Amino acid sequence: MTTTQIDPNPTTAHLTAEDVENLGRELDAIREQIIASRGERDAAYIRKVIDGQRKLELGSRAVLLFSLFPPAWFVGTVGLSISKIVENMEIGHNVMHGQWDWMRDSKIHSTTWEWDNASPAEMWKHSHNEVHHTYTNVRGKDHDLGYGIMRVDENQKWVPFYLAQPLWNFINACVFEYGIAAYDLQIGKYLKGRTDKADFQARAKRVLAKIRKQAARDYLLHPLLSGPSALPTLTANLTANLVRNLWTHSVIMCGHFPEGVQTFEKHSIDGETRGEWYLRQMLGSANISGSRLLHFMSGNLSFQIEHHLFPDLPSNRYQEIAPKIQDVFQRYGLTYTTGSLPRQVGSAWKTVFKLSLPNDFTVTDLLRRRRRPAAAAVERPVLKAA
Amino acid sequence: MTTTAPRPTTVGALRARVIKFAERVTTPLVPADYLDVIDPLRSSADLRGRIVAIHPETRDAVSVVIKPGRGWRGHTPGQYVRIGVDVDGVRQWRAYSLTSTTGQDTIAVTVKAIPDGKVSNHLVRRATVGTIVQLDQAAGEFTLGEQAPPKILFLTAGSGVTPVMGMLRNMTDTGSDVVVVHSAPTADDVIFGGELRLLARQGRIRLVEKHTDVDGMLDVSTLQHLVDDLADRQTWACGPAGMLDALESRWAAEGMADRLHTERFRPTIITAGDGGDVTFSKSGTVVEATGAETLLDAGEAAGVLMPSGCRMGVCFGCVVPLRQGAVRDLRTGDLTTAAPGDNVQIQTCVSAAAGPCDIDL
Numbered sequence: 199m200t201t202t203q204i205d206p207n208p209t210t211a212h213l214t215a216e217d218v219e220n221l222g223r224e225l226d227a228i229r230e231q232i233i234a235s236r237g238e239r240d241a242a243y244i245r246k247v248i249d250g251q252r253k254l255e256l257g258s259r260a261v262l263l264f265s266l267f268p269p270a271w272f273v274g275t276v277g278l279s280i281s282k283i284v285e286n287m288e289i290g291h292n293v294m295h296g297q298w299d300w301m302r303d304s305k306i307h308s309t310t311w312e313w314d315n316a317s318p319a320e321m322w323k324h325s326h327n328e329v330h331h332t333y334t335n336v337r338g339k340d341h342d343l344g345y346g347i348m349r350v351d352e353n354q355k356w357v358p359f360y361l362a363q364p365l366w367n368f369i370n371a372c373v374f375e376y377g378i379a380a381y382d383l384q385i386g387k388y389l390k391g392r393t394d395k396a397d398f399q400a401r402a403k404r405v406l407a408k409i410r411k412q413a414a415r416d417y418l419l420h421p422l423l424s425g426p427s428a429l430p431t432l433t434a435n436l437t438a439n440l441v442r443n444l445w446t447h448s449v450i451m452c453g454h455f456p457e458g459v460q461t462f463e464k465h466s467i468d469g470e471t472r473g474e475w476y477l478r479q480m481l482g483s484a485n486i487s488g489s490r491l492l493h494f495m496s497g498n499l500s501f502q503i504e505h506h507l508f509p510d511l512p513s514n515r516y517q518e519i520a521p522k523i524q525d526v527f528q529r530y531g532l533t534y535t536t537g538s539l540p541r542q543v544g545s546a547w548k549t550v551f552k553l554s555l556p557n558d559f560t561v562t563d564l565l566r567r568r569r570r571p572a573a574a575a576v577e578r579p580v581l582k583a584a
Numbered sequence: 585m586t587t588t589a590p591r592p593t594t595v596g597a598l599r600a601r602v603i604k605f606a607e608r609v610t611t612p613l614v615p616a617d618y619l620d621v622i623d624p625l626r627s628s629a630d631l632r633g634r635i636v637a638i639h640p641e642t643r644d645a646v647s648v649v650i651k652p653g654r655g656w657r658g659h660t661p662g663q664y665v666r667i668g669v670d671v672d673g674v675r676q677w678r679a680y681s682l683t684s685t686t687g688q689d690t691i692a693v694t695v696k697a698i699p700d701g702k703v704s705n706h707l708v709r710r711a712t713v714g715t716i717v718q719l720d721q722a723a724g725e726f727t728l729g730e731q732a733p734p735k736i737l738f739l740t741a742g743s744g745v746t747p748v749m750g751m752l753r754n755m756t757d758t759g760s761d762v763v764v765v766h767s768a769p770t771a772d773d774v775i776f777g778g779e780l781r782l783l784a785r786q787g788r789i790r791l792v793e794k795h796t797d798v799d800g801m802l803d804v805s806t807l808q809h810l811v812d813d814l815a816d817r818q819t820w821a822c823g824p825a826g827m828l829d830a831l832e833s834r835w836a837a838e839g840m841a842d843r844l845h846t847e848r849f850r851p852t853i854i855t856a857g858d859g860g861d862v863t864f865s866k867s868g869t870v871v872e873a874t875g876a877e878t879l880l881d882a883g884e885a886a887g888v889l890m891p892s893g894c895r896m897g898v899c900f901g902c903v904v905p906l907r908q909g910a911v912r913d914l915r916t917g918d919l920t921t922a923a924p925g926d927n928v929q930i931q932t933c934v935s936a937a938a939g940p941c942d943i944d945l
Contacts, residue, residue: 241673252621299887302675305617307889309867312612411611419609 222473265430278438287497316379335482356556374443455546479506485536627654659722661754668718679894681747696743726847741823804830897934909941
């Protein structure tokens with residue numbers, strides 16, 4: 199093959215091996231420019247966000263001490279939901295990626311950070327940073343492709359369990375933090391008898407200890423501190439966790455599940471070059487377009503493509519490099535997959551519904567088969583870079 | 585809480601319980617993370633300070649006055665303090681001599697901008713009042729001891745005068761006979777020039793100023809022409825390595841090494857190691873380090889969170905266990921080796937890899 203190690207792929211067939219390496223060099227240059235210009239402004243940004251989030255959390259929890267009064271319940275719940283979302287996404291996810299390690303501040307460092315989430319930082323960093331970001335969208339290697347409970351790519355083998363996957367996805371969305379914890383623990387692998395029992399039990403113990411602490415804080419101690427407002431505080435904390443779960447699940451689903459995102463065969467990455475790795479990240483991720491507020495509340499994962507190209511660049515800089523990345527996509531004739539939040543969430547859910555049935559049996563597939571030639575081009579819900 | 589009682593007192597137990605409860609309420613963070621948002625200088629916080637004034641001393645030196653947090657335990661004149669300053673967003677730790685009088689609610693360090701000095705140039709030219717800096721407790725052995733000796737010689741060059749100024753400012757009533765021999769490029773470059781000359785006019789010290797642009801470098805072998813009773817004096821010296829080396833060999837040759845106290849500002853690099861792969865086992869980072877590169881520099885360049893301080897082998901702020909392997913001390917060329925389980929404590933700022941080594945970071 200003259201093109202790349204990636205699947206024989208119509209979207210990259212026009213690129214020669216040299217093109218791909220040039221693309222890699224261009225992306226390296228963009229990365230270098232950001233690294234060279236990291237500085238005081240960025241440090242001030244993350245400190246301001248952390249400071250603001252902690253004040254918002256303190257304020258919201260203080261207001262919830264009086265949550266017997268409905269307005270206090272409402273204000274406190276909204277505040278706590280926002281605080282938890284920011285803590286998980288713009289702060290936790292990004293700090294644990296090592297995006298802020300360059301500051302050499304031991305309090306804002308990937309090796310010391312722990313987040314307000316059921317999954318312990320250590321395990322999350324392994325399954326997310328090491329596995330998902332290295333093997334992005336490689337079938338059989340990147341377990342983020344459907345989290346082991348869903349089929350989100352036609353090339354994944356169908357089993358009857360997937361019939362109910364819209365339900366699994368909805369349940370997972372509601373309890374997403376526990377879903378992540380179970381996933382990071384690799385429960386599925388253990389049930390299939392492919393992990394060492396003692397090792398699994400030791401890790402399970404750590405997860406349970408963290409879950410216990412987290413639950414005790416939100417569902418026992420803070421309600422108790424609220425005295426007569428105990429019950430409303432409990433429901434407020436439950437609601438905030440639910441809101442955080444639904445929001446993070448939706449944003450994360452938009453990263454790799456929408457239509458137009460490609461997956462790769464296991465052996466396609468054997469001997470993969472830096473350029474090919476970049477290319478895989480470009481084809482395997484999707485963005486969400488929207489306002490600055492949306493980008494902030496999604497922890498800048500709305501710039502999923504930029505994030506996957508450069509997982510350790512400070513999140514506040516993704517927006518700045520996005521136009522340059524779009525320009526690279528355009529010049530190399532690649533599709534920059536993006537869309538509004540409702541559109542991308544809808545697209546991801548559509549994938550979940552569609553692939554709950556085997557490829558041969560879906561109505562859309564039948565329809566598509568009938569009008570095959572045009573369909574492939576129309577199907578992809580993307581905005582081509584301007 | 586008490587530290588002497590054999591079992592916890594009721595108050596101690598109660599306090600421990602309250603802390604435990606507070607930790608559960610704030611998990612996964614600790615209460616301090618939230619308290620830092622409100623009061624970063626409180627007594628139980630990690631030690632920090634706020635810059636309250638910056639006074640120019642010469643064209644390239646300033647005194648930075650810092651109000652330390654309530655956890656500050658004071659200092660002995662002549663000691664230094666490690667300061668963590670964010671330069672271009674990156675936290676850098678350096679050690680500076682304290683030059684303030686003791687017993688105030690502020691401390692001061694005096695910093696001279698050195699060429700390419702990241703932190704010194706930042707503090708001299710860009711730092712602003714109000715900035716929070718990270719602090720460590722004062723440390724260092726370069727002090728007068730319990731009782732100031734009756735006859736003292738302070739021998740300093742350049743910014744080496746700073747720890748001495750810290751001592752002079754605090755010796756108002758010791759009645760010691762003090763000679764200060766100080767060398768600087770020109771009269772204008774003498775840090776604390778005005779104050780030293782005033783002390784001399786008041787008869788509290790005898791000041792011998794030498795300016796290298798007219799007098800040349802201070803010649804240790806002819807020191808007796810400047811101070812005729814050298815042997816009778818306890819000498820405290822601080823300045824460039826060359827000067828200190830010359831002093832140490834002369835004092836040793838004359839059998840009075842015990843009367844000389846020195847403070848070094850820069851390491852003297854003698855031997856390069858052999859280099860090798862350095863594994864930072866906790867962070868899972870492996871770097872190939874040359875024999876001339878310190879483990880501290882190699883680790884920082886690879887993004888490992890390295891503790892650091894003076895970066896010259898003095899303050900021991902960078903000490904970490906060497907799990908196994910060999911490192912060479914860049915000052916002496918000495919080899920330190922560790923077998924698995926040894927966990928030998930090494931100073932990363934003056935050690936280079938001498939073969940593969942495994943650091944517990």
